[in-house]
Amino acid sequence: MHRIxxxxxxTKIEAIALDGDGRECMRKRVPTPQADYVATVATIVALVRDVEAELGVSASVGIGTPGAPSTRDGRMKNANSTCLIGQPLKLxxxxxxxxxxxxxxxxxxFAVSEATDGAAAGAHVVFGVIVGTGVGGGIVIDGRPLTGANxxxxxxxxxxxSGEDEPRPCYCGRLGCVETWLSGPGMAADHLKVTGQSLDARAIADAAAGGDAAAEATLQRYEARLARALATVINILDxxxxxxxxxxxxxxxxxEHVPRLWVPHxxxxxxxxxxxxPMHGDSSGVRGAAWLWPLGETS
Structure with a gap:
């Protein structure tokens, strides 16, 4: 059984094909049509067809998306690719x-990939964290994602x-979300406020490694906040x-630093x-989409 x-x-739609043993057979990526839902669906379909034609197989298909299908009507919600919102993508x-x-x-x-054959392979309960342009998370229990009632x-x-008084606005409409502090832009905003220097997260890390005291202080604040945020997850999910x-x-x-800092919380x-x-790095998302169909499942 092959999985796509x-x-x-x-900005891009990437496809991966795994064989029955989880080995990568091929990979292909194409640009994402911008703000065009119909074209996005057509591009995904064409990508699947191209992969199957090249390999000469019919495969299961799993999709990793921004946002998620609503449990109310199956239409997409919470997607930063706004053309998806309200659309019946799965159907x-x-x-x-x-x-x-x-x-x-x-x-x-991402969490499924790392729990299946990555850095957390074999673990009972896995929490996968995305800290980048945004902040997200996924829960996997015994190899299966926990979607939740909502x-x-x-x-x-x-x-x-917790522990922050500044009411930072978040794109979701709320104030003080974890994302506003622990994303890359969140770190940059904190550095700008304290130092007056406009640097992105990578530049801050490079400056700290080079001995810049202000950049080092920014990273230490970031680590303390990440530790508090993850401690809450551990207290609930364990x-x-x-x-x-x-x-x-x-x-x-x-x-090294965050597990030491989360202890008091x-x-x-x-x-x-x-x-x-992560073991699979940037490939975890597309690999995890393929692994949404575990071994032996066909429907």
Whole structure:
């Protein structure tokens, strides 16, 4: 059985094909049509058809998307690719491809990938974290994503960050969301406010590595906030492993500093939760979409 995973991003749509043993057979990416839902559906369908034609197989299809299908009517919600909002993406793709399709939030797909054959393989409960341009999360239990009753399982990025008084506005319409502090733009905003310097997250990290005291202080504030935010997740979910993804996951210091900083905030005398970097990096989302169809499942 072959599996095709599709990662529907804002600028590109990527497809991957895995064989029955989970080995990558091929990969292909095309630009995402901008602000055009009908063209987006047609592009995904054509991508699946091209992959199947090249491999000479018919495959299951899993899709990782921004946002998620609503549990009320199946139409897309919470997508920063706004042309998807309110659209019956799953139904339209199933009709065009003439087969069942599975759709999950892209953060859930990241978590599925790392829980299946990545950095958290074999773990009972996995929390996958995306810290990049935005902040997202996904929960996987025994290899399966936990969508939740409202299709918002793992959406920690839109909870308020404890210990902060500044009411930062978030694109979701709320104030003080975790995303406004722990995304790359959130780190840059914090650095700008304190220092008056306009640097992105990568430049801040480079400056800190070069001995810049102000940049180092920004990273330390970031680490303390990340530790508090993840401690809340641990207190509620108690995962075996937390895997970081997104651009900020490349900061190797996080894996040493954050577990030390989260200790005072966790309601336990021992803490066994591991914080680890991703094994599959930027490929985790598209791999996780393919793994939405576990071994032996065809419908």
């Amino acid at each position: 995973g599709i990662d529907l991003g804002g 339209d793709l199933e009709a065009a491809l003439d087969r069942p399709v599975r759709i999950q939030n892209d953060a859930n797909c 299709a918002i399982g793992g959406e920690w990025g839109h909870n308020p960050l 995962p075996d492993v937390i895997v970081l993804g997104g651009g900020l996951s490349q900061l190797s210091r996080l894996y 966790i309601f336990s005398d021992t803490i066994s939760t591991r914080l680890v970097p």
